[in-house]
Amino acid sequence: MAKPKLRDLPDLSAMAQAGAVFKLKVTPKAARDRVSVEDGQIKVSVTAPPENGKANRAVQLLLAECLGVAPSTLTLKQGQAARIKLFSYDP
Known part of the structure; x- marks a missing residue:
């Protein structure tokens, strides 16, 4: 069974700049x-468990x-194993 389509996600496309x-x-x-x-502050909740990188993915x-x-x-x-994570955007 496929995952349901997510709704009500914020549009953060204005923040997608190289090196952000x-x-x-x-x-x-x-x-x-x-x-x-x-x-x-961007807050993200995921259903994935924090094991083997599943939550990070x-x-x-x-x-x-x-x-x-x-x-x-x-x-x-x-922040591979922390609740505060830093992601960088490199197109």
Whole structure:
């Protein structure tokens, strides 16, 4: 069964500039996948568990969808095992 299409994702395409760095607060094993922006902080909740990079990959895919870019253009620079993560955008 395919994953349901996500709704209500914020449009972050204006932030997709070459060399941009995104600081995210991540919550793994959430009830549902969602992205929100509160006080300039991007918060991401994913249903994936934080094991073997599954949550990091899920965050990468969600962020890419919000930015309107390919997931391969986003690189996790810091926070592989932390809740605060830094992703960089290199087209």
